[in-house]
Amino acid sequence: MYFDRCDPLKGEPLSILAPDGSLREDLRPNFPDDRAVEFYERMTVMRLADRMAMTMQREGNLGTYAPFYGQEACQASAAFLQPGDWLAPSYRETGALFLRGVPLANLYRYWMGDERGMLMPEGLRNLPIAVVVGAQALHAVGVAWAMKLKGEAGAAAVYFGDGASSQGDVHEAMNFAGVFKTPTVFICQNNQFAISLPRRRQTAAATIAQRAAGYGFPGLLIDGNDIFAVAGAMQEALAEARAGLGPRFIEMLTYRLGPHTTADDPRKYRSDEELAEQKRFDPLARLRVYLENRGLWSRERQDRLEAAGRAEVEAAARAALEAPPPDPADIFSYVYRRPPPYLERQRKELPAEGPPAAARVAAPA
Amino acid sequence: MANLNIVSALNQALDQELARDPRVMILGEDVGREGGVFRVTDGLQKKYGEERVVDTPLAESAIVGTALGLAVGGMLPVAEIQFEGFLALAMDQLCNQVARYRWRSRGRYGPALVVRVPWGGGIHAPEHHSDSPEAWFVHVPGLVVVMPATPYDAKGLLLAALRSGEPVLFCEPKRIYRALKDEVPEGDYTVPIGKARVARTGKDLTIVAWGAMLREALKAAEELAAENLGAEVIDLRTLSPMDSDAIVRSVRKTGRLVVVHEAPRTMGLAAEIAARVGEEALTSLLAPVERVTGFDAVMPLGKLEDRYLPDYRRVLAAARRTLAA
Numbered sequence: 001m002y003f004d005r006c007d008p009l010k011g012e013p014l015s016i017l018a019p020d021g022s023l024r025e026d027l028r029p030n031f032p033d034d035r036a037v038e039f040y041e042r043m044t045v046m047r048l049a050d051r052m053a054m055t056m057q058r059e060g061n062l063g064t065y066a067p068f069y070g071q072e073a074c075q076a077s078a079a080f081l082q083p084g085d086w087l088a089p090s091y092r093e094t095g096a097l098f099l100r101g102v103p104l105a106n107l108y109r110y111w112m113g114d115e116r117g118m119l120m121p122e123g124l125r126n127l128p129i130a131v132v133v134g135a136q137a138l139h140a141v142g143v144a145w146a147m148k149l150k151g152e153a154g155a156a157a158v159y160f161g162d163g164a165s166s167q168g169d170v171h172e173a174m175n176f177a178g179v180f181k182t183p184t185v186f187i188c189q190n191n192q193f194a195i196s197l198p199r200r201r202q203t204a205a206a207t208i209a210q211r212a213a214g215y216g217f218p219g220l221l222i223d224g225n226d227i228f229a230v231a232g233a234m235q236e237a238l239a240e241a242r243a244g245l246g247p248r249f250i251e252m253l254t255y256r257l258g259p260h261t262t263a264d265d266p267r268k269y270r271s272d273e274e275l276a277e278q279k280r281f282d283p284l285a286r287l288r289v290y291l292e293n294r295g296l297w298s299r300e301r302q303d304r305l306e307a308a309g310r311a312e313v314e315a316a317a318r319a320a321l322e323a324p325p326p327d328p329a330d331i332f333s334y335v336y337r338r339p340p341p342y343l344e345r346q347r348k349e350l351p352a353e354g355p356p357a358a359a360r361v362a363a364p365a
Numbered sequence: 366m367a368n369l370n371i372v373s374a375l376n377q378a379l380d381q382e383l384a385r386d387p388r389v390m391i392l393g394e395d396v397g398r399e400g401g402v403f404r405v406t407d408g409l410q411k412k413y414g415e416e417r418v419v420d421t422p423l424a425e426s427a428i429v430g431t432a433l434g435l436a437v438g439g440m441l442p443v444a445e446i447q448f449e450g451f452l453a454l455a456m457d458q459l460c461n462q463v464a465r466y467r468w469r470s471r472g473r474y475g476p477a478l479v480v481r482v483p484w485g486g487g488i489h490a491p492e493h494h495s496d497s498p499e500a501w502f503v504h505v506p507g508l509v510v511v512m513p514a515t516p517y518d519a520k521g522l523l524l525a526a527l528r529s530g531e532p533v534l535f536c537e538p539k540r541i542y543r544a545l546k547d548e549v550p551e552g553d554y555t556v557p558i559g560k561a562r563v564a565r566t567g568k569d570l571t572i573v574a575w576g577a578m579l580r581e582a583l584k585a586a587e588e589l590a591a592e593n594l595g596a597e598v599i600d601l602r603t604l605s606p607m608d609s610d611a612i613v614r615s616v617r618k619t620g621r622l623v624v625v626h627e628a629p630r631t632m633g634l635a636a637e638i639a640a641r642v643g644e645e646a647l648t649s650l651l652a653p654v655e656r657v658t659g660f661d662a663v664m665p666l667g668k669l670e671d672r673y674l675p676d677y678r679r680v681l682a683a684a685r686r687t688l689a690a
Contacts (some may be wrong), residue, residue: 086438115474119471127437135462138427142434147438149390149416155433166555169457172427179422334468335506337475337530340559340640 001247002027002232003218003240005256008209014252016228017282021289029232038298039079039227040287043072045309046095047284049104050258052313053094053111055260061321065111066092070257073283074189074224075099077252078157080234086147086156088123088140090133092189093159100126102314105323114326134160134167137186141173144182144241155241163194163207174249178215183241185234186212186249189224191256196269213248224252225283255281301303369549372542374516375405375481378523379443381553383413386441388474389529392419393428393445393481399541402447403483403542422499425454427443429480433463446482447514449536450493455480463532464507471573477530485577485627486674487540489667496664497576497628502534503605503637509558510605512536515577518602521556526574529558536604538576545580559603561611567595570684573602573612573638578625578675585680596684604634608642616642619670621687625680630658652690655683 006014016027035233036129050069072210074304075095078087087344089102099125101124109117110129120126127143130136140158147154164170165188178185187209192199205211212219220237222229230252237248264276291297332339332347339347369377382389391406397420400407410418421428425446432442446452452459459480467475477601502510509531513519519537526533551609564579565586574582581601586596597615601607622642624635640656657675665673 030670075459102519117469118469120473128466128474130462131459132457135430135457138458139437139462141427141433142436143438144434145431146435146438149435151440169426172422172424173430175422175424176427176431180419286637311630332482334475336509336606337467341610344604 002222002236004221006011006220008207008212008219008221008251009119011206011221013223014229014233015223015226016232016287017226019286019289021048021286023228023290023291025231029228029235029263031228031231031316033291033294033296035168036227036287037291038094039076040291040297041305042079042286043076043227043287044305045312046072046075046098048306048309048313049098049316050094052317053108054258054262056108056317062086062108062112064261065261066261067258068092068095070278070282071095071189071191071254073223073227073230074187074252074254077187077229077230077234080231080238081157082154083123084125084152085238086127086140086154087130087159088127088136088143088156090136090160090164091129091131097126100124101119102126104201104313105319108317108320109323112320114144114323115330116323116326118263134164134170137164137170137173141177141182141184144177144184145180148180148182153242153277155185155238157185157187158236159187161194162188162192162199162202162208163197164188165211166202174211174215174247177247180215181244181246184247185237185241186247188249188251189254191252191254193256193260193269195260195264198269207251209249217249217317219249219251221251221253224254225281225286227283227287254283366548366550368546369516370543370546371513371516371537372403372405372615374520374547374549375523375537376407376409376522377407377549377551378520378649379406380412382507382524382527383409383417386527388439388441389443390417390419390435391443391445392421393650394421394423394447396420396445400512401445401510402538405481405537406445406631425451429458430479432480433458433466433476436478437466437474439595441477441479443479443481443527448481449482449484449496449498450496452482452498459508459534460502460505464505467507475530476532479526479533479535481535481537483539483542484536485540485617486664486670487539489576489670495670497626499536499661500606500628500633503607503634506644507532508605509533509603511558511603512538512574512576513602514538514541516545516549518562518600520549521554522558522602524553525555525558529654533558535575540577541580546578556602559606559608561608562600562602563595563597563615564600565598568599569595569619570571570623570687571597571599571612571615571619572623572625572680572684573599573601573627575604576627577583578627581675581677581680582625584677585684586679588681589684594688607637608640609645612638614646616646617649620649621681622650623655623657623680623687625657625675627659627674629654629661631661636645652687655687658681
């Protein structure tokens with residue numbers, strides 16, 4: 001219903017929940033108020049989790065981290081995936097992976113430089129985090145293609161950003177998805193920046209969503225800070241992909257309120273005024289207003305949620321910090337299925353211990 | 366047993382594995398209706414259908430990248446890249462993605478897939494159709510790199526690659542695709558990955574070669590035999606993980622080593638082989654290790670490629686130098 005209604009060439013995003021908390025009832029998806037409450041709660045904890053990672057980084061306990069502050073509604077789209085669906089994340093999908101059942105402590109450990117954090121829980125079809133921008137789009141097409149060949153009803157959702165949309169791999173992935181009609185849902189979180197490069201310099205096209213037409217499948221532009229639009233678009237895209245109608249593309253308009261990573265200083269490329277203006281479109285604030293207006297949320301519930309959320313996030317941080325150090329022999333554990341003899345010999349060359357602390361060079365930020 | 370060339374031996378291996386294992390599928394440019402530009406997949410689409418032998422759009426990165434996804438999703442893809450020069454377009458997917466996926470997923474998704482690529486020079490082809498970039502890939506942890514030199518090994522190594530559970534770059538020496546025939550069993554057999562083969566025994570020097578260069582090494586060995594000099598010729602077969610133990614064993618016996626490859630010399634595999642022999646058998650060496658290789662220059666087009674590629678005369682000259690030392 002949304003894909004038919006909205007023309008991505010026009011550049012008018014699907015908007016259901018306005019920034020002031022008012023809802024277009026005529027456009028409301030199958031997303032009842034109890035679901036809205038539940039999403040508000042998880043998105044709030046998601047934001048606390050993101051903030052905790054930033055704090056851990058500042059305290060020197062975590063390496064470089066890519067925050068998703070401001071993109072909580074986009075990331076919440078992962079909650080619409082079924083267990084049998086695949087999720088192909090980029091490095092900014094901590095929120096999406098958290099909702100997909102990856103323990104927060106694992107995600108922290110990954111960013112702390114502990115590879116054990118990369119092991120996805122058994123039975124969850126999450127691909128590992130892709131750091132090369134856009135590479136995961138091809139993997140998502142591949143796993144979706146395999147589902148189609150095996151006659152499994154399911155879909156693969158791939159997450160990437162406006163920067164990745166310029167990568168050749170994303171183009172090739174969309175083209176293959178179109179040709180082989182794979183059940184792939186392309187989710188472009190257009191957060192307006194690829195590190196410092198603004199969206200208008202990423203492509204001369206009015207929208208990224210309109211690219212889908214060039215590959216022969218529908219694209220939809222939505223307000224990515226509007227959880228109702230996210231819910232409607234995601235449910236429709238997944239249902240159509242699962243029904244064998246082929247790939248779908250959703251461009252979620254959002255804004256990265258934080259830096260690209262902890263190593264980035266966004267003041268070099270955007271003003272404080274712009275940031276303040278963008279905070280008016282916060283995905284959580286408008287959902288809270290909506291819920292409060294309906295009598296579904298209160299100050300007391302907010303306080304309880306934040307206290308419980310903080311406890312959850314702190315427990316995860318503690319678990320990550322208290323994890324025993326990795327076994328250095330692990331360096332060799334997952335290179336080959338059967339390690340060759342010379343690799344076994346190299347394993348024996350491992351120094352018994354690391355260099356003294358004073359000799360360690362600080363990691364590049 | 367049938368007398369087959371490498372193209373037919375590979376076709377037979379793919380045919381049999383498509384019949385045996387429903388997960389196996391082939392994808393690449395012109396692999397279906399056309400049967401591949403070298404006809405390695407001839408007739409397979411007709412027999413197994415368009416879903417299992419897939420003509421893809423023209424995009425090398427996508428062929429390798431979707432093959433990775435297909436493998437994670439439970440298929441066993443055999444991706445074909447039309448010529449080794451085009452593999453550069455799939456470099457990220459092959460080296461950064463496929464090779465690291467087992468590691469990145471902590472062993473959960475070790476991608477079992479094969480990337481078949483016609484390799485090397487000698488057929489008077491255009492630019493990017495005659496290179497030998499195997500060292501690029503041997504340098505990448507996690508990739509298995511294989512190059513058969515005979516029809517028997519071509520079939521046996523391809524079947525082993527498909528069953529290895531590893532991501533395998535399968536380099537096919539296009540110069541000898543149809544140049545030699547071998548008795549190839551019609552039934553099922555594998556040739557072990559990671560094991561070199563002693564193609565000829567000898568006690569006076571060791572010559573290591575692979576792919577199309579094996580022929581040159583064997584011809585040089587024959588000439589030496591006429592002078593009562595015994596060259597032991599090792600067909601490396603698997604370039605990574607390399608069976609350096611087999612080379613070291615041979616050098617301990619002969620004391621002399623010549624390494625032959627088409628690829629440019631600097632940082633080529635001969636350098637690594639020489640280093641490993643230096644580490645493990647230095648005291649057995651009676652002469653410096655000789656390298657007979659392509660030059661550190663761009664692979665020339667057809668008219669000059671025979672001057673660039675090592676042939677048995679250059680192998681022979683190197684053998685004589687090491688024997689005289």
